[in-house]
Amino acid sequence: MWVWLAISFSALLHITAAYNGPKWQYYLFKPFTMVLLMVVAWQSGLDGFYHQAIFVGLILSVVGDILLMLPKDRFVQGLVSFLLAHIAYSLAFWSQFEGNIIWWLPALLFAGGIIVFLLFLPSLGSLILPVALYIAVIVQMAWAAGEFWLTVGSTASVLAFAGALVFMLSDTVLAMNRFRGPLTSATAVVMTSYYLAQALFVASLLA
Template identity: 65%
Template structure:
């Protein structure tokens, strides 16, 4: 219980600082929130391959967070870090399949991804290919998490799928804010869904 209060408090401090300051609070609590989740997964997990891979994905996420919050734009480096995190998470999810693949899920996710990408495309410029690759990888990660749940019907699988979906929502909001125009609620919406996604992935470790 206490660890989740600490995670929630840290996340709220970061989001509040994004709007009101101080700057040191913004820089401290963004990565600290994920570090707390990482420590939780590491300490309370079962020690199996799934836990180890999720922990590795959280480490990549911390690196990505640091790149994205630096004063000088490190968007591509942050994109690469989270791309690696999604690849790592995918290994964990695909390793849990317990039945044949459900093919309607990738069709649904792929259709949604194409619509979002086409909406972003006019504003992407030289980032068109990197963003396309990123979209494909995060959709594949979400598909893998969905298959994990659909083929096992476990609480851990449901938490993983919900976390992947939240990650998809968070990254979509981030892309829309960056490439289609800023909106005031962007930071709060992006970071809330992001922290929820990572928390749910950690919960999927704890439920095993």
């Protein structure tokens, strides 16, 4: 319980600093929140492939966080880091998949991904291919988590799928803020949903 309160408080310190400063608080607590989640994941044990892949995803996410918050824009590098994180998460979820693929789920998810891509397309410029690839990978990650949930139905699978959907929301708002114009509440929405998604992935290790 206490560690989750610490994680929530750390996330809150980062989000409030994004609006009101100071800068040191903003830079410190963004990765520190993820480090706390990594500690929880580590303490859950890293014996199985699922746990190991989730932990690798958390590490790659920290790298992406650092790249995206640097004063000089490292958007593409951050995108690559999070793309690799989503691949790690996907491998974790597919490793738990049992039974036959339920095809309506990817159809629904990829249709949503195409709509989001078309929404941002006029503003992407030279980033068309990287963004298209990123959308495809995160949708595939959500598909993997969804198949895990639909075929296994465990508490861990519910947490994993919920985390994947929240992650998609976070990235959609982030892209909207970058490509469709600044949103006043973007940082609060993006970071709250981002930390929630990562926390749900870690919670799936404990279920």
